Amino acid sequence: xxxxxxxxxxxxxxxxxxxxxxxxxxxxxxxxxxxxxxxxxxxxxxxxxxxxxxxxxxxxxxxxxxxxxxxxxxxxxxxxxxxxxxxxxxxxxxxxxxxxxxxxxxxxxxxxxxxxxxxxxxxxxxxxxxxxxxxxxxxxxxxxxxxxxxxxxxxxxxxxxxxxxxxxxxxxxxxxxxxxxxxxxxxxxxxxxxxxxxxxxxxxxxxxxxxxxxxxxxxxxxxxxxxxxxxxxxxxxxxxxxxxxxxxxxxxxxxxxxxxxxxxxxxxxxxxxxxxxxxxxxxxxxxxxxxxxxxxxxxxxxxxxxxxxxxxxxx
Amino acid sequence: xxxxxxxxxxxxxxxxxxxxxxxxxxxxxxxxxxxxxxxxxxxxxxxxxxxxxxxxxxxxxxxxxxxxxxxxxxxxxxxxxxxxxxxxxxxxxxxxxxxxxxxxxxxxxxxxxxxxxxxxxxxxxxxxxxxxxxxxxxxxxxxxxxxxxxxxxxxxxxxxxxxxxxxxxxxxxxxxxxxxxxxxxxxxxxxxxxxxxxxxxxxxxxxxxxxxxxxxxxxxxxxxxxxxxxxxxxxxxxxxxxxxxxxxxxxxxxxxxxxxxxxxxxxxxxxxxxxxxxxxxxxxxxxxxxxxxxxxxxxxxxxxxxxxxxxxxxxxxxxxxxxxxxxxxxxxxxxxxxxxxxxxxxxxxxxxxxxxxxxxxxxxxxxxxxxxxxxxxxxxxxxxxxxxxxxxxxxxxxxxxxxxxxxxxxxxxxxxxxxxxxxxxxxxxxxxxxx
Numbered sequence: 001x002x003x004x005x006x007x008x009x010x011x012x013x014x015x016x017x018x019x020x021x022x023x024x025x026x027x028x029x030x031x032x033x034x035x036x037x038x039x040x041x042x043x044x045x046x047x048x049x050x051x052x053x054x055x056x057x058x059x060x061x062x063x064x065x066x067x068x069x070x071x072x073x074x075x076x077x078x079x080x081x082x083x084x085x086x087x088x089x090x091x092x093x094x095x096x097x098x099x100x101x102x103x104x105x106x107x108x109x110x111x112x113x114x115x116x117x118x119x120x121x122x123x124x125x126x127x128x129x130x131x132x133x134x135x136x137x138x139x140x141x142x143x144x145x146x147x148x149x150x151x152x153x154x155x156x157x158x159x160x161x162x163x164x165x166x167x168x169x170x171x172x173x174x175x176x177x178x179x180x181x182x183x184x185x186x187x188x189x190x191x192x193x194x195x196x197x198x199x200x201x202x203x204x205x206x207x208x209x210x211x212x213x214x215x216x217x218x219x220x221x222x223x224x225x226x227x228x229x230x231x232x233x234x235x236x237x238x239x240x241x242x243x244x245x246x247x248x249x250x251x252x253x254x255x256x257x258x259x260x261x262x263x264x265x266x267x268x269x270x271x272x273x274x275x276x277x278x279x280x281x282x283x284x285x286x287x288x289x290x291x292x293x294x295x296x297x298x299x300x301x302x303x304x305x306x307x308x309x310x311x312x313x314x315x
Numbered sequence: 316x317x318x319x320x321x322x323x324x325x326x327x328x329x330x331x332x333x334x335x336x337x338x339x340x341x342x343x344x345x346x347x348x349x350x351x352x353x354x355x356x357x358x359x360x361x362x363x364x365x366x367x368x369x370x371x372x373x374x375x376x377x378x379x380x381x382x383x384x385x386x387x388x389x390x391x392x393x394x395x396x397x398x399x400x401x402x403x404x405x406x407x408x409x410x411x412x413x414x415x416x417x418x419x420x421x422x423x424x425x426x427x428x429x430x431x432x433x434x435x436x437x438x439x440x441x442x443x444x445x446x447x448x449x450x451x452x453x454x455x456x457x458x459x460x461x462x463x464x465x466x467x468x469x470x471x472x473x474x475x476x477x478x479x480x481x482x483x484x485x486x487x488x489x490x491x492x493x494x495x496x497x498x499x500x501x502x503x504x505x506x507x508x509x510x511x512x513x514x515x516x517x518x519x520x521x522x523x524x525x526x527x528x529x530x531x532x533x534x535x536x537x538x539x540x541x542x543x544x545x546x547x548x549x550x551x552x553x554x555x556x557x558x559x560x561x562x563x564x565x566x567x568x569x570x571x572x573x574x575x576x577x578x579x580x581x582x583x584x585x586x587x588x589x590x591x592x593x594x595x596x597x598x599x600x601x602x603x604x605x606x607x608x609x610x611x612x613x614x615x616x617x618x619x620x621x622x623x624x625x626x627x628x629x630x631x632x633x634x635x636x637x638x639x640x641x642x643x644x645x646x647x648x649x650x651x652x653x654x655x656x657x658x659x660x661x662x663x664x665x666x667x668x669x670x671x672x673x674x675x676x677x678x679x680x681x682x683x684x685x686x687x688x689x690x691x692x693x694x695x696x697x698x699x700x701x702x703x704x705x706x707x708x709x710x711x712x713x714x715x716x717x718x719x720x721x722x723x724x725x726x727x728x729x730x731x732x733x734x735x736x737x738x739x740x741x742x743x744x745x746x747x748x749x750x
Binding site: 016093094113115116117118120121137138139199200204 | 509510511512513514515516517518519520586587628631632633634635636
């Protein structure tokens with residue numbers, strides 16, 4: 001582990017705010033956290049007496065459960081709030097909801113929201129640490145961290161690794177966080193998607209942009225597939241599911257263009273037969289379920305470090 | 316009652332005047348302009364050295380919000396803000412609730428304005444009933460009641476056919492059609508300029524050509540009909556090009572730019588401050604630069620603020636959910652002086668033309684010049700005054716400005732409407748002489 005033992009900010013709003021040393025610190029810490037998950041008693045007292053609120057304004061299964069499990073394994077007290085049946089449906093604003101929760105003195109708030117910048121709004125008005133669990137089409141930093149942890153685990157490094165990210169680039173917070181993290185850590189990133197779903201200026205973020213999946217797969221160490229939401233299929237973005245799979249679906253033939261030891265990733269939830277063929281998703285190069293397992297360890301690392309890391313031990 | 320303004324730098328581009336002159340005001344009129352005018356029985360105000368005496372500034376694009384949205388602004392608070400910003404007159408947009416689409420509403424606005432007794436108000440009527448883009452309003456009746464132009468501002472005139480008819484019909488009354496240029500399908504639910512910054516922030520973009528495509532449509536229609544189209548709050552370099560080409564062909568097209576579009580770029584939206592969310596959105600540096608080029612080469616006719624007050628509660632939301640718009644009346648002079656005059660991009664006579672003569676010309680208003688026998692609407696400017704913008708101290712009922720805390724130069728020292736001093740800036744040394 002490097003000299004760094006703490007994160008500079010008390011919030012994790014995005015990869016954009018993290019320096020490479022901080023990213024390394026989180027990934028190194030996650031190694032120790034992963035070990036906790038292999039014990040028969042999967043619990044450490046690091047966050048004992050701390051309260052974490054999981055504030056999910058958008059439907060989420062894996063991210064919410066992953067955070068909950070990470071919090072529990074660190075012995076934090078947790079409470080969750082989802083939009084359905086809450087004050088939000090009664091018209092309460094985001095800031096008022098946050099202030100109401102703050103009045104109960106939590107230490108951290110994990111927030112998922114459909115609007116880009118929602119975590120920034122909370123960071124401006126809250127005393128608690130804010131962890132962004134996905135804000136609109138902006139960032140999903142813990143997803144990028146768990147992806148990096150997975151790549152590093154398989155490839156032993158991030159620098160120089162060729163990563164192809166393929167799918168709906170425009171609407172993906174996973175893309176943005178991964179591009180920021182991977183380019184910062186020296187990986188080579190190729191982004192591939194239909195021309196209607198490529199955000200303006202993506203090429204200026206240090207990535208190669210292409211509309212050819214064959215070109216993207218060529219020589220790749222990592223193939224990261226992004227979800228294409230069904231609603232994009234009815235608008236003016238894409239003509240049909242059928243054509244999307246024909247042009248951009250990851251098939252065994254396309255996978256063969258990548259390096260022989262290439263890994264296949266997907267942040268989930270998958271659309272089988274849309275962005276990825278089932279035999280690839282379930283094949284031996286797929287690390288999709290490892291990503292889920294690693295998510296808990298990486299989120300434990302983030303929670304632990306934001307709570308003060310070693311400074312907190314024995315407090 | 317007579318007042319003699321003695322020894323200010325009088326700048327009146329219409330009269331071709333720029334120098335030390337005295338201005339004698341008699342009642343609500345300018346009686347005489349010249350050197351060494353004898354005081355006689357007039358009250359004498361020695362204009363402090365360096366102060367500029369200009370024809371009253373006119374903001375041709377203001378949202379006063381009354382009737383219907385008095386929690387954002389009232390006509391009285393909006394006009395207090397106007398005179399504090401040095402404006403002796405404002406033209407107010409019809410997107411109130413209800414929309415100013417009939418004479419009765421125009422009359423109500425004028426009645427409220429008269430009660431406030433501050434700046435003059437020139438209402439702008441709607442092109443279509445309810446600004447719904449379907450049926451023309453009674454434009455002749457609106458004209459009769461006091462409207463000086465028509466627009467469906469807040470959105471573009473719905474169809475090319477409606478725009479064509481509006482241009483034709485309004486030309487009978489010598490009224491321009493003011494257009495909020497934006498192709499609705501390209502705008503979609505965009506909230507920021509489509510570019511690298513919005514991409515990084517994950518905000519839905521509004522491409523620059525959403526504006527220019529509509530401007531090109533309207534310029535072609537003005538060419539067809541011989542009508543007059545005025546492009547509101549121009550923001551994109553492509554639109555500037557369209558206006559420049561239209562003018563070269565002799566089309567009756569004019570345009571305005573806001574101080575925020577020649578001052579800020581989309582870099583300002585990093586951090587998701589909703590006070591940087593406006594429509595049209597802050598664009599790229601090349602666009603900002605183009606706006607300055609347009610101000611310099613004369614393609615841009617006027618500077619207008621698009622003063623758009625919103626309650627703090629409405630702005631304290633997620634970026635996607637907050638309304639578009641910022642207040643602008645009280646920051647216009649400092650931004651123009653600091654960003655245009657100080658760097659030497661344009662000179663004072665040009666600035667006065669942009670802020671006073673041009674709006675008067677476009678809307679056919681009295682004023683815009685200091686003529687003997689003309690209205691005594693005068694803005695006295697302290698060009699060297701140091702000002703720090705304080706959102707909380709704004710006269711406007713709403714405080715939604717991205718310029719809070721900015722240190723700028725230049726301020727209105729005093730504002731005179733119809734010979735009456737309606738505002739004196741106590742923060743400017745020497746201004747107390749106008750009290």
